[in-house]
Amino acid sequence: MHKCDLERMSEKIRTFSKFGDAGHGGVTRYSLSPEALQARDYFAERMKAIGATIETDDVANMYATIPGSDPAAKRIVMGSHCDSVKNGGNYDGILGVIGAMEVLETVVEEGIPHKHPLTAMIWTNEEGSLYPPAMMCSGIVCHDFLPEDIAKNFKYEEKMQSTSVLDKQTTFGEMLENFKYKGDRKNRLNPDGYKCMFEMHIEQGPILEDAGNEIGVVDCVLGMFNYRVSFAGQSAHAGTFPMQKRKDALFAAAQALCHLHEEIDKLGYPELVYTTGELLIHPCVHTVIPDFVEFSLDVRHEKPEVRGQVLEIVQSLPQKEWAGCKCEIKEAWKRDTVYWDKKLVGYVEEAAKEMGVKHQYIHSGAGHDAQFAAYMMPTTMIFVVSKDGLSHCEPEYTSDEQCTTAATVLLNAVLRADAE
Numbered sequence: 572m573h574k575c576d577l578e579r580m581s582e583k584i585r586t587f588s589k590f591g592d593a594g595h596g597g598v599t600r601y602s603l604s605p606e607a608l609q610a611r612d613y614f615a616e617r618m619k620a621i622g623a624t625i626e627t628d629d630v631a632n633m634y635a636t637i638p639g640s641d642p643a644a645k646r647i648v649m650g651s652h653c654d655s656v657k658n659g660g661n662y663d664g665i666l667g668v669i670g671a672m673e674v675l676e677t678v679v680e681e682g683i684p685h686k687h688p689l690t691a692m693i694w695t696n697e698e699g700s701l702y703p704p705a706m707m708c709s710g711i712v713c714h715d716f717l718p719e720d721i722a723k724n725f726k727y728e729e730k731m732q733s734t735s736v737l738d739k740q741t742t743f744g745e746m747l748e749n750f751k752y753k754g755d756r757k758n759r760l761n762p763d764g765y766k767c768m769f770e771m772h773i774e775q776g777p778i779l780e781d782a783g784n785e786i787g788v789v790d791c792v793l794g795m796f797n798y799r800v801s802f803a804g805q806s807a808h809a810g811t812f813p814m815q816k817r818k819d820a821l822f823a824a825a826q827a828l829c830h831l832h833e834e835i836d837k838l839g840y841p842e843l844v845y846t847t848g849e850l851l852i853h854p855c856v857h858t859v860i861p862d863f864v865e866f867s868l869d870v871r872h873e874k875p876e877v878r879g880q881v882l883e884i885v886q887s888l889p890q891k892e893w894a895g896c897k898c899e900i901k902e903a904w905k906r907d908t909v910y911w912d913k914k915l916v917g918y919v920e921e922a923a924k925e926m927g928v929k930h931q932y933i934h935s936g937a938g939h940d941a942q943f944a945a946y947m948m949p950t951t952m953i954f955v956v957s958k959d960g961l962s963h964c965e966p967e968y969t970s971d972e973q974c975t976t977a978a979t980v981l982l983n984a985v986l987r988a989d990a991e
């Protein structure tokens with residue numbers, strides 16, 4: 572069994588954490604920013620040092636490839652993203668890039684024989700923090716393989732018009748045009764040139780830590796649906812209008828939200844998660860009774876039957892009485908559960924077993940670039956434990972030893988895929 576190197580992993584983790592250092596232990600590294608450019612320069616420099624060929628595609632996804640013994644064999648690709656959310660951590664995304672780099676470095680340093688070319692990859696703009704949406708460039712590259720209702724959200728020309736959330740003017744396309752690593756469309760990830768894909772990532776939840784495990788053998792990305800629920804009432808003066816005559820849209824929404832929690836919890840599925848993270852209030856003035864409120868509802872579970880039961884509860888809302896207000900619901904978007912390739916999942920499990928590392932099967936509740944790649948080629952993910960389940964924040968943490976263990980699982984799973 573081959574092993575990755577702790578010191579080399581630590582060096583990469585520390586170095587990447589400087590690019591966009593936000594000053595309190597984490598990073599702000601938006602896609603296509605000067606900080607992202609530093610991270611990519613370092614990626615290119617290290618990969619060139621081991622003799623890898625660097626290629627970039629038309630949305631600046633980066634590919635570093637070392638040859639295998641069979642020049643006709645398809646490439647095996649590993650990768651993730653190097654952009655972060657605002658005040659994010661040093662692990663989300665970048666750890667998958669570091670792990671892929673470490674696999675290539677280990678293979679070259681130790682002269683590990685392999686048949687297929689091996690590629691370490693950086694996806695552009697996974698977080699979509701500055702230029703929405705999330706997973707933009709995997710969506711664009713995998714567009715033609717995606718189901719129609721997902722593909723429609725990732726049209727190249729439309730996404731180039733995505734404007735910066737900071738100035739509402741600069742477009743993703745303009746920034747991309749001047750970005751050092753914008754390359755050629757012919758270099759895009761594709762199923763003719765690539766055999767399969769692995770993405771290593773932090774878990775971003777507490778399941779592994781609570782169970783005393785270090786590695787998650789990921790079997791799927793959870794299916795989900797997202798609804799907008801709105802309430803229309805009547806505005807009036809807060810001081811002059813009697814309570815019994817009011818149609819307060821916020822009071823209606825608050826009642827509906829409590830109702831949703833009660834009814835959904837009654838279903839009794841411990842793995843079901845649902846979230847209201849967005850709330851719009853009009854006119855949002857402290858002396859005016861709100862006349863319009865809309866909230867989001869994000870629901871995730873592996874089984875379509877379970878999501879269906881929650882949907883029935885959501886769909887029953889407009890027929891009920893909500894403080895005299897009119898309730899409307901609208902689907903924002905949905906996706907089915909994406910299952911990883913069984914053979915690749917098996918390789919990850921075998922590698923973890925062989926190493927004697929504590930592991931378990933786990934679902935991914937979050938979306939990742941790999942889920943779009945899965946429509947194009949056999950794909951899987953490896954999770955590594957997140958301290959206190961925290962992510963998308965500066966205290967995000969996984970020890971160097973745990974990161975190295977995960978990279979070793981990745982290496983040995985890749986070598987199994989190479990040997991098949």
Ligand SMILES: [Zn+2]
Pocket residue numbers: 652663664697772
């Ligand atoms: Zn991520």
